[in-house]
Amino acid sequence: MRIVAATKILKANDQIAAENRALLASAGVCCVNVVGSPGSGKTTLIEALLKHFAGRISAAVIEGDIAGSIDAERIAALGVPAVQINTDGACHLDAAMIAAALRELDLNGLQLLLIENVGNLVCPASFDLGEHLRIVVLSVSEGDDKAVKYPAVFQSAHALCVTKTDLLPYTNFSLPRITADIHRLNPRARCFEAAALRGEGVAAITEWLTEHLNAAKAGAKASAEK
Amino acid sequence: MRIVAATKILKANDQIAAENRALLASAGVCCVNVVGSPGSGKTTLIEALLKHFAGRISAAVIEGDIAGSIDAERIAALGVPAVQINTDGACHLDAAMIAAALRELDLNGLQLLLIENVGNLVCPASFDLGEHLRIVVLSVSEGDDKAVKYPAVFQSAHALCVTKTDLLPYTNFSLPRITADIHRLNPRARCFEAAALRGEGVAAITEWLTEHLNAAKAGAKASAEK
Numbered sequence: 001m002r003i004v005a006a007t008k009i010l011k012a013n014d015q016i017a018a019e020n021r022a023l024l025a026s027a028g029v030c031c032v033n034v035v036g037s038p039g040s041g042k043t044t045l046i047e048a049l050l051k052h053f054a055g056r057i058s059a060a061v062i063e064g065d066i067a068g069s070i071d072a073e074r075i076a077a078l079g080v081p082a083v084q085i086n087t088d089g090a091c092h093l094d095a096a097m098i099a100a101a102l103r104e105l106d107l108n109g110l111q112l113l114l115i116e117n118v119g120n121l122v123c124p125a126s127f128d129l130g131e132h133l134r135i136v137v138l139s140v141s142e143g144d145d146k147a148v149k150y151p152a153v154f155q156s157a158h159a160l161c162v163t164k165t166d167l168l169p170y171t172n173f174s175l176p177r178i179t180a181d182i183h184r185l186n187p188r189a190r191c192f193e194a195a196a197l198r199g200e201g202v203a204a205i206t207e208w209l210t211e212h213l214n215a216a217k218a219g220a221k222a223s224a225e226k
Numbered sequence: 227m228r229i230v231a232a233t234k235i236l237k238a239n240d241q242i243a244a245e246n247r248a249l250l251a252s253a254g255v256c257c258v259n260v261v262g263s264p265g266s267g268k269t270t271l272i273e274a275l276l277k278h279f280a281g282r283i284s285a286a287v288i289e290g291d292i293a294g295s296i297d298a299e300r301i302a303a304l305g306v307p308a309v310q311i312n313t314d315g316a317c318h319l320d321a322a323m324i325a326a327a328l329r330e331l332d333l334n335g336l337q338l339l340l341i342e343n344v345g346n347l348v349c350p351a352s353f354d355l356g357e358h359l360r361i362v363v364l365s366v367s368e369g370d371d372k373a374v375k376y377p378a379v380f381q382s383a384h385a386l387c388v389t390k391t392d393l394l395p396y397t398n399f400s401l402p403r404i405t406a407d408i409h410r411l412n413p414r415a416r417c418f419e420a421a422a423l424r425g426e427g428v429a430a431i432t433e434w435l436t437e438h439l440n441a442a443k444a445g446a447k448a449s450a451e452k
Contacts, residue, residue, distance in 0.1 A: 142265025
């Protein structure tokens with residue numbers, strides 16, 4: 001019974017996710033779902049990306065949290081449009097929440113939409129939001145065994161970003177180990193390293209994102225000309 | 227429909243949890259549910275507690291992970307009985323999983339049963355396992371805003387253990403802030419600080435646990451004499 005119910009919910013979610021993705025693609029927006037544990041550094045990475053893109057790329061952010069609006073306030077402080085979703089206890093965002101948030105945003109001229117999921121290395125893996133890219137954020141202080149212990153989210157990602165690399169000297173985290181584990185689980189995933197508070201490693205991620213932003217823009221233009 | 231289903235599942239869980247708690251209490255076992263984010267340091271704290279209690283307290287551990295048996299192997303290496311539960315994707319332990327694990331353990335003479343939940347600051351809050359105490363583990367590298375962002379798990383806990391305090395000089399984590407947030411959410415929660423890899427701060431937790439171990443033993447004896 002539980003399995004049937006969960007399958008039904010996921011089917012409905014996938015349909016709304018497909019609608020979100022189509023809406024965003026037609027507007028030329030590249031949408032990125034940022035997932036990771038509580039405190040892995042998702043908001044700080046998003047802030048660093050926004051600072052790097054400031055004045056060059058039009059961006060917006062959807063913040064998912066169980067409670068509060070701390071993160072959306074951090075984003076708004078950068079002058080970037082931010083929509084806060086409070087899940088009211090739910091441990092992940094779903095596509096219907098994103099559909100509601102999209103109605104609050106002006107997609108016209110928008111190039112990059114970053115979604116910060118609820119801090120959770122488990123449940124967000126199962127919920128397609130309609131994103132084009134999924135980035136898993138893993139801080140070195142969480143330990144290098146996390147891909148083995150939480151494989152689904154790493155398998156579902158387009159990229160891994162290892163964060164807080166400035167703490168490497170004070171931990172026993174092994175970059176070769178996590179990279180090997182990721183490539184075994186998900187051979188095509190890109191691996192990045194960053195100390196986002198210092199801005200280190202952010203440029204490589206923005207280069208990779210820029211390729212996808214250009215592809216999204218070209219795709220929307222080609223569709224419009226058909 | 228989803229809400230009704232969830233309520234039914236939780237009701238069944240609560241009944242099994244009550245049975246687990248009664249079984250453990252009659253055997254004089256104090257059961258502790260250790261929850262926290264992936265990589266917050268739950269296993270390392272459990273190892274430090276076991277080392278401190280070695281030769282004095284009879285302990286066992288139930289390890290909850292989505293996949294793998296890394297943590298149970300770490301515990302077994304200390305010569306402590308360990309049962310690994312693989313949740314096969316589920317983001318939390320439930321009381322039925324614990325009931326199954328209890329059948330694998332010899333409760334006779336056991337004093338302390340530590341349960342390490344799946345790394346998740348959200349879903350485990352809603353699932354009573356039949357424990358007597360719940361400890362939330364929060365590492366300083368996760369940030370001091372976590373009580374505000376994930377209130378339910380902090381509200382449900384008997385104690386907070388702030389871990390990895392050796393990283394305090396390299397982070398902007400504020401102990402006064404998290405302590406104030408916890409006491410606002412949960413005035414009766416005990417607050418501990420530890421650098422468990424170094425064994426720092428562990429003695430205070432074992433003192434607190436010892437009071438509960440003695441109470442569990444006395445309770446079982448009183449029941450048996452009735």
